[in-house]
Amino acid sequence: MDILPTLWFVLIAVLWTGYLFLEGFDLGVGMHMLVSARGETDRRVMLNTIGPVWDGNEVWLITAAGATFAAFPYWYASLFSSMYIPLVVVLLGLIFRAVAIEYRGKGTSARWIRGWTIALSLGSFIAAFGVGAMLALTTTGLPLDENGDRVGGPFAWFTWYAVLGGLAVVGFCLVHAATFLALKTDGSLRERAGRFSARWAPIALLPLAGWVLAVQLMNGKPAMWIVVTLAVLAAVLGWRAALRGAEGRAFIGFGAFLVVGSAAIFANVFPVVLPSTLNSAWSLTVWNASATAYTLGVMTVVACVGLPLVLAYQAWTYWVFRRRIRGSQLPKPAEFGAAVKQP
Amino acid sequence: MHALDVDPLLIARWQFGITTVYHFWMVPLTIGLGPLVAIMQTMWHRTGNIRYYRMTKFWGKLYLINFIMGVATGLVQEFQFGLAWSEYSRFVGDVFGAPLAMESLLAFFVESTFLGLWIFGWGRLPRRIHLACLWVAIIGSTISAYFIIVANSWMQHPVGVTFVDGHPVMNDIWAVLTNNTAVTAFAHTVLGSFGVGGAFLIGIAWYQLWQRRRDDIDTVGADGRVVVGEAADVPGRDTADHRVWLTSLRIGAVTAIIAFAGLAITGDAQGKLMFEQQPMKMAAAEAACHTGTSFSVLSIGDPGSQDCKDVVGVIEIPGVLSFLAKGDFSTPVKGVNQLLPEYQKKYGTTLPDNPIYGERAGQKIDYVPIMEVTYWGFRIMIGFGALAAFAAAVALWLTRKGTVPRSKPVMLLAVAGIAAPFIANSAGWIFTEMGRQPFVVAPNPSGVDGVFMFTAAAVSPGVSFGEILFSLIALGSVYAVLMVFELRLLIRYVRGGVASALPELAQNPDDDDKKPDDVLSFAY
Numbered sequence: 001m002d003i004l005p006t007l008w009f010v011l012i013a014v015l016w017t018g019y020l021f022l023e024g025f026d027l028g029v030g031m032h033m034l035v036s037a038r039g040e041t042d043r044r045v046m047l048n049t050i051g052p053v054w055d056g057n058e059v060w061l062i063t064a065a066g067a068t069f070a071a072f073p074y075w076y077a078s079l080f081s082s083m084y085i086p087l088v089v090v091l092l093g094l095i096f097r098a099v100a101i102e103y104r105g106k107g108t109s110a111r112w113i114r115g116w117t118i119a120l121s122l123g124s125f126i127a128a129f130g131v132g133a134m135l136a137l138t139t140t141g142l143p144l145d146e147n148g149d150r151v152g153g154p155f156a157w158f159t160w161y162a163v164l165g166g167l168a169v170v171g172f173c174l175v176h177a178a179t180f181l182a183l184k185t186d187g188s189l190r191e192r193a194g195r196f197s198a199r200w201a202p203i204a205l206l207p208l209a210g211w212v213l214a215v216q217l218m219n220g221k222p223a224m225w226i227v228v229t230l231a232v233l234a235a236v237l238g239w240r241a242a243l244r245g246a247e248g249r250a251f252i253g254f255g256a257f258l259v260v261g262s263a264a265i266f267a268n269v270f271p272v273v274l275p276s277t278l279n280s281a282w283s284l285t286v287w288n289a290s291a292t293a294y295t296l297g298v299m300t301v302v303a304c305v306g307l308p309l310v311l312a313y314q315a316w317t318y319w320v321f322r323r324r325i326r327g328s329q330l331p332k333p334a335e336f337g338a339a340v341k342q343p
Numbered sequence: 344m345h346a347l348d349v350d351p352l353l354i355a356r357w358q359f360g361i362t363t364v365y366h367f368w369m370v371p372l373t374i375g376l377g378p379l380v381a382i383m384q385t386m387w388h389r390t391g392n393i394r395y396y397r398m399t400k401f402w403g404k405l406y407l408i409n410f411i412m413g414v415a416t417g418l419v420q421e422f423q424f425g426l427a428w429s430e431y432s433r434f435v436g437d438v439f440g441a442p443l444a445m446e447s448l449l450a451f452f453v454e455s456t457f458l459g460l461w462i463f464g465w466g467r468l469p470r471r472i473h474l475a476c477l478w479v480a481i482i483g484s485t486i487s488a489y490f491i492i493v494a495n496s497w498m499q500h501p502v503g504v505t506f507v508d509g510h511p512v513m514n515d516i517w518a519v520l521t522n523n524t525a526v527t528a529f530a531h532t533v534l535g536s537f538g539v540g541g542a543f544l545i546g547i548a549w550y551q552l553w554q555r556r557r558d559d560i561d562t563v564g565a566d567g568r569v570v571v572g573e574a575a576d577v578p579g580r581d582t583a584d585h586r587v588w589l590t591s592l593r594i595g596a597v598t599a600i601i602a603f604a605g606l607a608i609t610g611d612a613q614g615k616l617m618f619e620q621q622p623m624k625m626a627a628a629e630a631a632c633h634t635g636t637s638f639s640v641l642s643i644g645d646p647g648s649q650d651c652k653d654v655v656g657v658i659e660i661p662g663v664l665s666f667l668a669k670g671d672f673s674t675p676v677k678g679v680n681q682l683l684p685e686y687q688k689k690y691g692t693t694l695p696d697n698p699i700y701g702e703r704a705g706q707k708i709d710y711v712p713i714m715e716v717t718y719w720g721f722r723i724m725i726g727f728g729a730l731a732a733f734a735a736a737v738a739l740w741l742t743r744k745g746t747v748p749r750s751k752p753v754m755l756l757a758v759a760g761i762a763a764p765f766i767a768n769s770a771g772w773i774f775t776e777m778g779r780q781p782f783v784v785a786p787n788p789s790g791v792d793g794v795f796m797f798t799a800a801a802v803s804p805g806v807s808f809g810e811i812l813f814s815l816i817a818l819g820s821v822y823a824v825l826m827v828f829e830l831r832l833l834i835r836y837v838r839g840g841v842a843s844a845l846p847e848l849a850q851n852p853d854d855d856d857k858k859p860d861d862v863l864s865f866a867y
Contacts, residue, residue, distance in 0.1 A: 048866045052463035055414065056456035063447040065421045070444035073436020080425030081803040087426060088814040092821055095415040099825055102411035105867040106832055147698075149429070149805030291437045291513075298516045299441060306448035313456055321463060330866045336578070336839045336849055 004296035005286040008071035009273065011303055013266035015067055016135065017259055019060035020169065021176075022314075024258065026054040028177020030097055030124030033117055035174065036196055041327040042189055043117060047101065048330065049184040052321045054101060056314055058094070061131075070299050074148055074289035075138075075273045082142045082150035083134050083157050090130030097123030108333050128173045129166035136165020139215050139265055141275035146282050148274075159277075161214065168211045171204035172258060179242065179251040186324045190247075197250060198242040205235050205257065212261040220268045231261040351808040352703070352799060355427040358815040360776070362419050364769050365822050369413035371768050374488055374533060375540025375602075376406045377481040379594060384474050394586045397579075400844040401836075402544070402591070407462065408832050412825060414455070419818065421447070427811055430699050431783055431801035438504055438513040439494055442520075446490035454483030466864035488536075489529050496525035498784050499775070500620045506793040511784075524616055531609040535728070535771065537602035538764040542731050544595025545738050547837050548588040549757035552747040554840075561585060561746050569745030578849035579842035585746075587841060592742060596735040599764070603732030610725075611667070618668040618676065621785050623686060623710055624778035626679045627717040629664060630654050633678040638663030642718065654714070679711055686710040690786065690795070699800045708797070712778045720774030727767035734760045 029050050037043045050057075069076040080087055100120035104113060140161040143151045150156055178200070181193035209232060216228050238253020269275075273289055276282035290296065380403045387395035421443065424432045432439075457480035464473045497503075503518030504511040513519065555561045560580060562570045574580040618625045625631075630642040637659035662672030669676070693707055694700045738757065741748060747757075779785050786795035836843045 044866065048863070051867050052459040053456075055459055056452065058414075058418075059447055059452045059455050062418065062421045062451060063444065065425075066440065066444040066447045069424065069432065069436065069440030071440070073432055073440055076425045076436070076440070077429035077432035077803075080422055081427070081429035081806050084426055084803075084806050084810045085813060087422060088817060091419050091422060092817060094418055095821060095825070098415040098418075099411055099828070101867065102407065103828060103832060106408065106836075145805075147804065148433075149803070151805070154807055154810050291440070294516075295437050295441055295513045298513070299444060302441075302445050302448055306445075306452070310448070310452045310456075313453075317456055317460055320460065320468065325863075329861055329863050331846075331862055331864070336843045336846060 004293055004300065005071075005290040006271075007300065008067070008290065008296055009266070009270060009286045011307075012064060012067055012071065013262065015060060015064035016266075017262040019057075019064055020131075020172070020262065021255055021258055022057035022060055023054070024128075024169075024173045025177045025180035026050045026057050027097075027124040027128045028173035028175075029181065030120050031128070031170070031174055032177055032181065032193075032196075034121035036178075036192060038192075040113070041330070044105070044330050045185055045189055045325050045327050046181060047104070047120075048325050049181060051101075053314075053317055055098075056317065058098070061094075067299070067303075071291055071296060072273060072284075072286070072289045073291060075284050078142070078144055078148035078150075078284060078289075079134070079138055079274055082144065083137065085154055086130050086133060086157070086162075090127050090134070093123040093126030093130065095123075096120070097127060105333060124173075125170060128169045132165040132167070132169030133162035134165070136161045136168070136211055138274050139211075139269045140218065141277040141283075143278050144274070144276035144282055144284075145278065148282070148284060151278065161211075164207055164211050164214065168208035171206070172208050172254075175201045175204045176251075176254050176258070179238075179247060179254055182247040183251055184324055186326050189327075190324075194242065194245055194247060194250075197254070198239070198245075201235070201239045201242055201254070205239075205254070208258070208261060209235065212264050215265045215268045219272075224264055224268050227260060227264040227267065231257055231264055234260055349808060350703070351427075351806065351811050352802045354808060354811045354815055355802050355806075356798070358427060358811060358818065359423065360773070361815070362416065362423065362818055362822070363776075364772065365826075366413065366416040366420060367768065367772060368765055369409055369416060370488070371532075371536035371539040371765070372409045372543060373406070373413050374484055374536035375538065375598075376402065376409070376543060377477075377484055377540075378537075379540050379544065379598065380406050381474075381477045381481050382594070384477060388470065388474055393583055394590060397583065397587050397841045397845060398591055401587070401841045404836055404844040405543075405547075405833060408829060408836065410458070412829050415825070416822065426814070427803050427806060428783075428801050429803035429805070431796065434510060434796050434801070435497075435784060438501075438511055438519060439497060441513065441516065442490045442494040442497075446487050446494075450483050450487035450490060452483075454480050454487055457483065463863075463865055485533065488532060489525075492529040492532055493520055493522065493525045496522045496528050499528075499779060500524040500616075501784055501787050501790055501794045504791060504794055506791045509793070511791075511794045524613075524620065527609055527613045527616060531606060531613055534602045534605040534609060535764065535768050537598050538606065538728060538731055539768065541595045541597075541599030541602060541735060542761050542764045544591050545599065545735060546758045546761035548592035548595065549738065549747050549754055550837065551588040551840060552585070552592065552742075553749070553751070553754040555580070555585060555588075556746060556749050557751075563744070563746065567744045571745075579840050579845065584841060589742065589745060592738065592747075596739045599735035600732055600739075603728055603735075606728055614667050615670070619789075620787065621779065622677055622788075623679070623682050624712060624717065624775070624785075625668065626677060626682055627712045627714050627778055628721040628774065629676075630656075630714050630718045631664065631676065631678040632680050634675045634681050635678065636663075636665040636673060636675055637661045638667065639718075683710055694797060694799055697800070699804070700797075701804060703799045706799070708781055710781060712780045717774055717778045720770045720777070723770035724767045724774060727763045727770065731760065731763040731767065734763065 029046050033043045033046055037046060096119040100116040104116035137157060143156050145151050175197050178193045178197035182190050212228055212231055216224060234253050234256035238250050238257060241249035241253055271286045272283050273286060274284040380399060383395050384399040387399055457476045460476040461480060464476055497519060500522060502522050503513055503515035505514050560572045560574045564570045571582050571585045573582050629639055632654050639656050640658040642654055642656050664676050665672050665674045694704050696704045781797055782795055783798040783801045784796040842848045
């Protein structure tokens with residue numbers, strides 16, 4: 001059954017793309033809390049646009065990792081152990097960010113709120129950069145030996161592609177989140193968010209375009225130039241919509257840029273999932289890194305049941321919380337003392 | 344090569360142990376408290392009683408403060424097999440990744456999405472749907488626990504695989520999912536979590552009832568029954584508040600007692616399986632050097648020594664060990680001294696000369712787990728679990744007339760009692776994981792030959808000592824800092840009482856007119 005490893009390659013590409021699309025605006029909103037928020041009301045409005053959905057979005061990352069383990073254990077083992085230190089830093093960023101989202105509003109002192117804001121925002125930057133670097137290297141290569149283990153020490157993974165991938169995801173998140181905020185907020189914040197994406201899209205989206213192009217030039221299939229062109233076209237259309245203040249179309253345009261660009265990257269590297277820069281014979285491919293047909297078959301059934309359900313109930317969540325959020329709607333931060341008389 | 348000549352394996356094991364035990368402080372509270380909150384909200388819908396509404400809000404708040412820490416530390420779990428244990432991931436990948444992926448696809452997505460709907464859905468979703476979201480999220484947590492236990496149980500008792508080209512290859516997912524080890528361990532783990540949830544309710548409710556007595560809000564009449572009062576000047580300290588805490592305490596106590604009864608039954612079933620599946624682990628749990636029937640109540644000496652010669656049984660009860668293992672009082676149970684040669688004959692005396700062992704090839708294999716850990720881990724688990732159940736029964740008795748005694752030391756004991764089931768849970772897991780050593784995948788005596796793995800072969804060959812040390816220090820210190828924040832928040836909300844979860848209790852009713860209509864009922 002040769003179709004199953006290919007199918008699972010597509011599914012994992014879908015999971016990573018879904019993660020970048022959904023958590024893209026979560027992470028970007030976190031960044032904007034330091035980048036473009038003006039005052040505490042702004043920051044709270046921003047945070048509450050992702051409040052009900054961010055945790056569900058983050059599961060896309062966990063599922064991408066878990067599905068990689070199940071379907072391509074050798075990819076999972078080589079990629080994560082090779083990028084040991086950056087992955088640990090990404091996890092620390094995600095940990096701080098998750099706890100900050102929940103704890104930030106549960107205290108009232110300025111120091112508490114300030115501290116968690118920084119944790120949330122920096123955590124978002126670090127996670128986005130690290131995930132981008134890791135994905136870029138899985139498409140451009142790591143110094144792997146025959147066994148799939150990294151050669152050359154803790155930082156041997158470093159190439160400029162890591163920086164490109166990191167900037168690509170950070171830049172995309174900033175623009176994606178700005179269009180998301182323009183859709184989900186109102187008043188001055190909405191206007192400023194719309195202006196941000198119109199102004200910065202041409203610069204902030206360049207690294208992602210660069211990554212797509214780099215993979216195309218390195219080992220691209222000629223036919224994929226069509227897809228690359230479509231991706232760039234989507235970005236241009238998104239930018240045009242942003243310039244005209246068409247928030248919905250801008251969001252769709254930038255989102256399509258990510259989805260089509262990611263499709264181009266994954267389709268171009270196929271069937272290689274993790275190239276070895278030392279010897280191409282040692283590269284991990286969908287054929288030599290995958291689990292057996294039985295396991296992939298079981299997981300296919302699980303994914304066919306699970307993924308449509310996930311898409312359905314997550315879509316419902318967005319529908320339930322579809323309204324724009326205004327500063328005036330936010331309840332006052334809870335002030336409470338101990339429910340006891342002080343002796 | 345390194346300034347410090349320490350095997351990365353050792354530090355990787357410490358890291359896995361610390362991060363996992365820490366993660367499993369948050370998880371049992373999530374699994375145990377969640378259904379109790381859902382029951383409270385269901386009771387509120389059924390009865391319309393304000394008491395249950397307040398309970399839902401208050402305990403729900405504490406649930407969420409803890410939940411997020413479980414999520415954050417759970418992230419590390421999904422990645423760390425690939426980080427420091429790449430050889431393990433390669434060896435078991437065909438079977439071990441599947442339950443992890445199923446967990447996220449079928450359970451964790453459900454849990455996270457529907458909990459988000461519950462948190463922000465107050466006042467926005469129809470009442471019934473809002474409650475249903477909480478139930479769905481909690482069922483998601485429980486299913487999530489099931490898949491994780493399936494993965495762990497496969498390491499204890501590998502089933503559903505054949506052995507092809509030096510690797511276990513899954514050929515029966517149903518056998519993996521219905522592994523008898525997993526079924527009993529799941530029941531045991533979930534019941535252990537209910538014990539945590541129960542003790543949590545008892546301790547905090549006791550504290551609140553005690554505060555009410557200390558402040559002379561509640562007094563005790565001539566017949567010993569409580570006379571409930573209220574303190575007009577303290578938000579939320581009304582007569583309904585008394586019922587909130589008394590009901591919480593009783594729910595907690597009943598939950599803890601039922602949980603412990605179930606723990607004894609499932610624990611017994613697990614013990615019997617373990618005698619068959621991992622005889623060395625159970626022998627080490629008993630510090631049973633010689634084959635026999637006696638259960639050790641106290642053994643002294645140096646149980647860590649490999650040949651057992653220093654272990655002296657001080658108090659032993661004849662027959663009980665046989666009962667634990669086989670259900671009768673006479674079948675002899677194999678001791679360490681008899682098992683050791685069997686293991687050495689079957690799996691060798693030294694680590695083979697295979698590249699996956701790296702510099703560890705040729706080292707002597709210690710088949711006997713560290714007996715201080717298994718022996719005492721087993722007893723701490725049972726002891727603290729029993730203590731928590733006993734304390735719950737005492738709590739029910741002491742509060743039969745409607746409130747708690749005025750004694751401060753008794754209150755402090757009740758609060759300290761929250762720790763007992765946590766300690767029991769950690770001890771149980773440390774026992775079962777360290778008792779599996781030197782294997783990371785224990786051989787299944789009735790399974791396929793070759794399906795086992797020494798922990799010494801599991802660590803990532805390409806990852807250096809320094810990298811793992813870095814992550815151990817980084818994760819360890821971040822976890823420690825976050826623990827401080829979690830405890831600070833929990834204490835703050837506990838001290839605030841229900842008013843901390845219901846700020847409107849503290850509001851002046853006159854302010855209500857100024858409130859815009861569309862204000863969100865919850866926001867970060």
